[in-house]
Every structure is written in C-alpha cells, then in structure tokens.
Amino acid sequence: MPGGGRCPDCGSTELVEDSHYSQSQLVCSDCGCVVTEGVLTTTFSDEGNLREVTYSRSTGENEQVSRSEQRGLRRVRDLCRVLQLPPTFEDTAVAYYQKAYRHSGIRAARLQKKEVLVGCCVLITCRQRNWPLTMGTICTLLYADLDVFSGTYMQLVKLLGLDVPSLCLAELVKTYCSSFKLFQASPSVPAKYVEDKEKMLSRTLQLVELADETWLVTGRHPLPVITAAAFLAWQSLQPSYRLSCSLARFCKSANVDLPHPASSRLQELLAVLLRMAKQLAWLQVLKLDKRSVVKHIGDLLQHRHTLVRAAFQDGMGKRPRICPTPTVSTVTGDENISDSEIEQYLRTPQEIRDFQRAQAAGQAATSVPNPP
Numbered sequence: 238m239p240g241g242g243r244c245p246d247c248g249s250t251e252l253v254e255d256s257h258y259s260q261s262q263l264v265c266s267d268c269g270c271v272v273t274e275g276v277l278t279t280t281f282s283d284e285g286n287l288r289e290v291t292y293s294r295s296t297g298e299n300e301q302v303s304r305s306e307q308r309g310l311r312r313v314r315d316l317c318r319v320l321q322l323p324p325t326f327e328d329t330a331v332a333y334y335q336k337a338y339r340h341s342g343i344r345a346a347r348l349q350k351k352e353v354l355v356g357c358c359v360l361i362t363c364r365q366r367n368w369p370l371t372m373g374t375i376c377t378l379l380y381a382d383l384d385v386f387s388g389t390y391m392q393l394v395k396l397l398g399l400d401v402p403s404l405c406l407a408e409l410v411k412t413y414c415s416s417f418k419l420f421q422a423s424p425s426v427p428a429k430y431v432e433d434k435e436k437m438l439s440r441t442l443q444l445v446e447l448a449d450e451t452w453l454v455t456g457r458h459p460l461p462v463i464t465a466a467a468f469l470a471w472q473s474l475q476p477s478y479r480l481s482c483s484l485a486r487f488c489k490s491a492n493v494d495l496p497h498p499a500s501s502r503l504q505e506l507l508a509v510l511l512r513m514a515k516q517l518a519w520l521q522v523l524k525l526d527k528r529s530v531v532k533h534i535g536d537l538l539q540h541r542h543t544l545v546r547a548a549f550q551d552g553m554g555k556r557p558r559i560c561p562t563p564t565v566s567t568v569t570g571d572e573n574i575s576d577s578e579i580e581q582y583l584r585t586p587q588e589i590r591d592f593q594r595a596q597a598a599g600q601a602a603t604s605v606p607n608p609p
Contacts, residue, residue, distance in 0.1 A: 246270045305351065306338050312355045319378065320370070326362050333358040337393055353381050353389045360390065364401045369412035373460060373494075406449065409459055410442050414467055417491040426490050429478040432471055440470035443538045444506065450545060451509050453502065461496040464488065465503035469510075473534035480531060513537050513544040 242252055244265035251266040263272040302310075313334050317327040337343050337354060346354075356375040363370040372390070376383050394401055419426060420434040444466035448454050454462050468487050472479045484503060488495040507527040514520045514530055514537060523529070530537075537544060 242272065244268060244270055244272060305344075306335075309334055309338065309351060309355055312352075313358055316355060316359050316375075316378065320359070322359075322363070322368070326359075326366065326368070329365075330358045330362045333361060333393075333397065333399075336397055340396060342396075349382075349385060350389055352379060353386050354393065355379065356381060356386060357390045357393045361394065361399060361401055364403075365399075367402070367405065367408070369405075369408040371409065371413065371460065406445060406454070406459060407442060410445055410463055410466075411438060413460065413463055414438055414441055417467070417493060419471065419491050425492075429475065430482070430490055432474055436474060437467070437470055440473065440534070440538070441467045443541070444470055444534075447509065447538070447541055447545070448502075448506055451549070453505050453509070457502075458496070458498070461499040461502045462506075464493070464496055464499040465506055467491075468499075468503065469506060469531060469534060472531050476532045480528060507531075509545075509548075510534065510537055512548040513541075516544045516547045 242263070243250055244252065244267065247265065247268045247270070249265055249267040252263050252272055253266050254263060264270070265272060310331055313330050314327055317330055334354065337358065343351070343354065356379050360370060360372060360375050362368075372383070372386060375381070376386050379386075393399075414437065415434070417437075419430060419432050419437070422428055422431050441463070445454070445459075445463055448462050448466060465484070468484050471487065472482070482490075484500060485495055488499075504527070507530065510530050511525060511527065514525050514533060517536075517540075520533060520536075525533070
C-alpha cells in the first residue's frame with residue numbers, strides 16, 4: 238500500500254485493494270480485515286490518488302434500469318471483450334442497445350430475441366467501422382438461430398435508422414478462410430491436405446472476384462460462394478491428391494460448417510470455368526469436364542479478364558461486369574471506335590439488327606459515286 242499503512246488487527250503491511258462492485262476497499266491479505274472502505278469518487282482511501290470510478294462500474298448506471306436491460310448491457314460488453322474489439326466499439330454497441338431497448342417492441346420481445354439483440358448491436362458497430370466480422374460468427378458465439386438473428390438485425394437497422402455498409406468482400410474472404418484448420422498439420426488433417434495460407438487466400442480471392450464478375454455473388458449470401466471458391470482453390474493447388482476429396486469432407490477437415498447452397502455455387506463456378514476453358518485452343522482438345530478443369534484453374538485465372546470477355550461475348554443475355562484493362566496511352570475521347578469494340582457493347586438482338594442496318598447504310602453511302 239502506498240504510504241506504508243498497517244492492519245489495525247494484526248499489524249501486517251500486506252494490504253491489497255479489493256474492488257467490491259463500484260467501491261474499492263483496502264483489505265489485509267493476512268487476516269482478511271477490511272481496513273478502509275472506499276467512496277464513489279476514489280478507488281483508494283488515500284485522497285491523494287483521486288482515481289475516479291468510471292460510470293459503467295458505478296451504481297449510478299443501474300438506477301431505474303430493469304434487470305433484463307442490465308443483463309443485456311453486460312452481455313454486450315462481454316461479447317466485445319471476447320471478440321477483442323477496441324473500447325470505442327464497446328461504447329457504441331452499448332449505446333445502440335440502450336436506444337433499442339427504449340422501444341416498446343424490443344422491451345416486450347421474447348427472451349430469445351433479446352439475446353440476439355446483443356449480437357446485432359455488436360455486428361452493426363463492426364460493420365460501420367469496416368471490422369471483418371460475419372453474422373455466422375456471432376450466431377456461433379451466442380448459439381443463436383441464423384434466421385432469428387437476420388430478422389432481428391434488419392428490424393434493428395430500420396428501427397434506429399442506421400446506415401450500415403456491407404462488409405468488404407476481400408476482407409470477408411480473408412477473415413473466413415483464416416479460420417480454416419488446414420494450414421497446420423494435426424491428427425485430424427492429413428499431411429496432403431495441409432496448404433500454405435497465403436497461396437490459398439490469394440487463389441480463393443481470385444475465384445471470388447471471378448464469381449462476382451459473372452454475377453454469381455449478386456443478391457446472394459457470400460459465404461456459400463466463398464466456401465465453394467476456397468474448395469476449388471485448395472483442390473487446384475495439389476489436384477493429384479485432392480480431386481477425390483468432396484466438399485463435405487473439405488469443410489469437415491477445415492472445421493467449418495457446410496452452407497447449404499455451397500454445392501450449387503460450386504457447380505455454377507465450375508460451369509464458368511468450363512466456359513472459359515473453351516476459349517483456349519490447347520484446352521479444347523483435352524475435352525475437359527467439371528472434374529478435370531480444376532487442374533487448370535491456375536492458367537484460367539492468369540488470363541481471367543480476356544477469357545471471361547471472350548466466353549460471355551455472345552450478344553445474348555446479361556454480360557458480366559468486366560472493367561476493361563486501362564491502356565497506357567492517353568485517351569482524349571476523339572479516337573475512332575472499331576467495329577469489334579462496338580460489338581462488345583451489343584446485348585440484344587434488336588441492337589445487333591440496328592447496328593447491321595446502320596453499317597449497311599454507311600457502306601452504301603460510301604459506294605455511291607459523287608455526282609459530276
């Protein structure tokens with residue numbers, strides 16, 4: 238103890254600070270005697286220290302607060318500490334919980350919904366600060382039903398009028414794949430299944446970007462797409478050992494849940510890869526199928542932009558969202574547009590017919606000789 242105090246009962250100098258709720262006390266560690274009781278404004282009896290007790294640890298916060306709300310606030314703080322979030326995140330999540338609890342619909346809700354509300358406040362806080370956290374992670378920690386959680390989440394966003402940005406796809410890929418148990422050898426993971434983390438993350442991200450460009454992500458939950466992309470990336474890095482492994486076994490080895498639509502997303506990704514493979518002459522003769530095309534994913538991704546542009550340039554249906562590769566030369570806007578470039582922007586049969594008529598009219602006009 239600062240100042241060299243002694244216990245009045247046994248005379249020991251082994252005095253320790255024992256925090257009891259919001260007030261701190263000096264207690265003798267030898268005999269257990271309470272030497273001094275602190276007051277709300279200090280943590281030591283020595284007035285020279287004058288260390289204030291924070292409001293969240295004081296009894297003032299609990300005045301006129303129901304037991305249910307107090308329990309929810311504690312769970313919000315506990316969840317933030319489990320996730321190791323910064324203190325500012327914790328304060329924001331607590332403020333959202335308090336705002337939500339003022340609404341009668343939340344106060345009268347079932348206990349299950351109130352438990353889920355804790356995770357919703359934390360998830361909204363993380364999304365607003367671009368902190369990579371998924372809804373599935375929160376549901377796992379809270380043992381919550383995903384459907385109940387997502388419904389409560391949307392209700393809370395609308396109720397509080399919050400602007401919550403969607404999670405960056407690249408950050409989501411890194412966060413989700415980093416949880417895989419495939420990067421270190423263990424009794425549950427065979428040696429041939431262990432993969433380098435950086436290689437797998439890089440290829441998975443390329444496959445997810447490919448899925449985004451070909452409209453496989455739009456309007457869908459991203460985790461099934463990421464799971465399918467991670468599975469293909471993992472297989473393609475050592476196809477001789479891993480082609481026989483199923484998606485379900487891969488998820489079991491990685492110690493992650495298999496999302497229900499992941500099998501469908503996997504088949505869609507394989508269909509896109511096969512369509513790209515048909516654009517390479519040396520792959521056309523191999524007569525690839527959905528199993529053997531995995532061996533050539535590295536080559537297909539290396540020329541991804543060119544192959545996707547060629548594979549989906551049929552003039553029918555929706556075109557993939559492909560950003561053209563910028564050229565080194567300066568573009569002024571006065572350059573001539575070639576016929577082949579115009580054809581890339583034609584999407585419907587009517588546009589194609591109009592372009593052909595305009596092209597024929599232009600050729601007819603140039604073939605007519607000038608009058609004398």
